[in-house]
Amino acid sequence: MxxxxxxxxxxxxxxxxxxxxxxxxxxxxxxxxxxxxxxxxxxxxxxxxxxxxxxxxxxxxxxxxxxxxxxxxxxxxxxxxxxGARAGWVLALELDQSGPHARAADLAGRPLADHRRPPTAPGDVAALVASARAVVAALTAEVGPHRGPLRAAGVSVANPVDPRTHEIVALPGTPFPEGVLSPAELLGDLGAPVLVDNDVNLATLAEHRAGAAAGAESFAYVFVGAGLGVGLYLGDRLVRGAHGLAGEIGYLPAAGPVTLAGELAAAGFGRSDAPSNDIAAALAVLDRGPADPALAHLTGAVSRAIASVAAVVDPELILLGGPVGTHPALLPPVRDALRGLFPGPTRLAHGALGTGAPLQGALHLALDHARAAAVAPQP
CATH class of the missing domain: 1.10.10.10 (Winged helix-like DNA-binding domain superfamily/Winged helix DNA-binding domain)
Incomplete structure (x- = not known):
């Protein structure tokens, strides 16, 4: 034949x-x-x-x-x-419980300006919108006249994002309910594409590009802060899931109908004015160390979440990140607890980019799009 x-x-x-x-x-x-x-x-x-x-x-x-x-x-x-001096610039915006934080950079990723606003009251959507627009307007006024066109904006949000529609997904008990809005509507007409992703996914991207996971083909980034989440980088690609819900470990069952996030709240780590972890309370417990019996609750919840991730995907590296996860007192007891929960050779370390990882990831997201669009043929 x-x-x-x-x-x-x-x-x-x-x-x-x-x-x-x-x-x-x-x-x-x-x-x-x-x-x-x-x-x-x-x-x-x-x-x-x-x-x-x-x-x-x-x-x-x-x-x-x-x-x-x-x-x-x-x-x-x-x-x-x-x-080029006027080749254009990109904007990264982080929206979470700590208040809007925005950074401008040229197409090489070199920072040009950085602005931050204080946190707004939990649940106050109007205040969040006004604050975010103010911080973006301040950057635009400072950078725009000197650097050429804004080519892309990357937005990090403390909520899951649907990878098909790019809309923020509303979940029950989300730690950041005021952030369930459309970033494009939030920012208005910037004259540039607005790219949005979950903060943990973006932190994972940043750690792979320029952090502790550089060169790793598979790793997990476990975020411990106002919420719990994990970013998965497997087979040299970021895994978001079919609906953007991959890594929402706060919803893992703990005991009976109680979730892992609910267990932490019951142990005294929940805020009274918002459905989220109390970061200040968790950091205070870590500062006191083994003398505080509440440390065992925090360590136990985090180590069981990590064991679940390790058992399902077996990554070569697991990083701890987020405002609580980066505390130096958390890693040793979690590492010890993990030995009794999972038999595999799990390598556990801190992320290298600290709490700035989500914003850095949003910058990478914007830069990737901006450079590709800048050389694309004009219609």
Whole structure:
């Protein structure tokens, strides 16, 4: 029987150009500055291809010529190119119980400005909206006139997000009920795409890109703060679940109809004015250490959550994060308790990015989109 083979169709020219421009933009950003010859050597593209792509990137304002290469030799002198001064910028916004926190960065991820507002009253949606808009407006006024267009905004929320609709999912007993709103409506017309994801997912992304899980193919990020959550990075990809609910470990059953979050609340870690953990109370218990009998309740709940994750997905690394999870007194007793709950060789450590991981993840989300959109053909 003769086998009929079809020749692979060549990619459209626009797709090839877009891929080339993105690769050269990323390489220039990685190096800080580069000549055409250096870019050709680093990427394997021909020098004519690089030259044409650099012309496109300069014409789009994404690269600027920033000086001549001094070689000390006779002949042609190369020109250095760097990220354009007005190539654009991105915005990251974190919404949780600690109050809106926003950061602006250029397309290389270098911070340009940072603004934070105090927390609003639990349940006061109008105050949260006004505060978030104020912090974004302050950043826009400070950065916008000098850095070119806002290309993307990444938003971290302390609630699950549906990966298909990108809408925030309302769950019973959510620790952040005032945050169940549409970020696009919250921020108004920014003139740029608004990308939203759960804070634990974004912290997981940040730790993989530039934290304690850099290079790991599988790891879990266990967040302990106003709520409980876990981010799963498996098979070199972030797992969100079909409905954005992967990792909502606060809803794991503890005893009878009581959830893990409910057990912590009953042990004295719940707030009286909101359906969430009392971060200050948990930190006070950790500061007192083994002398406080409540530490065993906190340690037990966290270690059982970690054992559940380890038993189901067996990651090579588990990181503790969040305002409570990053406390240095939590890791040793959790590690000890885990040995009696799960037989596997579980490696447990603190995240490297601390409580700033969700905001850093929102920045990565915005940067990925902004760089791709910047080199995409205009309609």
């Amino acid at each position: 003769n086998e009929v083979r079809t020749a692979a169709r060549p990619l459209p020219q626009t797709v090839l150009r877009e891929a080339t421009d993105r690769r050269l933009l990323d390489e220039t950003i990685r190096r800080g500055r580069a000549t055409r010859a250096e870019l050709a050597d680093a990427t394997g593209y021909s020098r004519p291809t690089v030259s044409e792509a650099v012309k496109r990137l300069v014409a789009a304002g994404l690269l600027d010529a920033t000086g001549l290469q001094e070689t000390g030799r006779r002949g042609r002198v190369g020109t250095f190119h760097s990220l």
